[in-house]
Amino acid sequence: MGRGQELLAVLQWVFAPLLLLLAELSSGLQPTYQWRDAETNEKLTCQQCPPGTFVARHCTRDRQTECEPCPELHYTQYWNYLEKCRYCNVICEEKQVEVQQCNATHNRVCQCQEGYYSEMEFCIRHSECPPGSGVVKPGLVDICSSGAGLCGFN
Numbered sequence: 001m002g003r004g005q006e007l008l009a010v011l012q013w014v015f016a017p018l019l020l021l022l023a024e025l026s027s028g029l030q031p032t033y034q035w036r037d038a039e040t041n042e043k044l045t046c047q048q049c050p051p052g053t054f055v056a057r058h059c060t061r062d063r064q065t066e067c068e069p070c071p072e073l074h075y076t077q078y079w080n081y082l083e084k085c086r087y088c089n090v091i092c093e094e095k096q097v098e099v100q101q102c103n104a105t106h107n108r109v110c111q112c113q114e115g116y117y118s119e120m121e122f123c124i125r126h127s128e129c130p131p132g133s134g135v136v137k138p139g140l141v142d143i144c145s146s147g148a149g150l151c152g153f154n
């Protein structure tokens with residue numbers, strides 16, 4: 001055995017358990033799912049697909065799961081074994097602004113425009129306090145610092 005080979009043998013001896021451990025750790029991090037192969041009727045443990053992708057082909061006995069990126073306007077937020085990505089189904093209404101765009105990992109997020117208050121998924125115009133009385137507690141009906149206490153709708 002040459003010097004280099006000797007070194008290699010030692011390195012392997014040292015690192016092999018470490019690599020095994022790493023492999024185990026990473027396979028532990030990568031979620032799996034049970035899948036029955038339609039052809040062989042064999043029960044398999046397939047790897048799931050990461051967020052932003054979906055299962056294009058389930059694993060077989062000799063091939064790992066094949067993941068593909070979500071198409072436009074679709075997303076997967078979590079590790080999954082979906083055969084299709086979810087559609088970004090949140091649509092911003094009138095009086096709402098988009099605060100988070102639809103991308104491969106997140107659905108769209110909308111928020112009421114400034115001056116509007118969210119109540120049961122509707123955006124309702126803030127009531128306004130009369131001039132000279134500040135808003136103490138904003139809400140469907142603001143509580144004002146002076147006057148009648150409650151302000152009506154505007």
Ligand SMILES: *[C@@H]1O[C@H](CO)[C@@H](O)[C@H](O)[C@H]1NC(C)=O
Binds near residue numbers: 101105
């Ligand atoms: C999608 O949007 C989220 C939230 O804005 C962001 O954290 C994430 O990095 C984005 N993902 C991609 C793939 O652009």
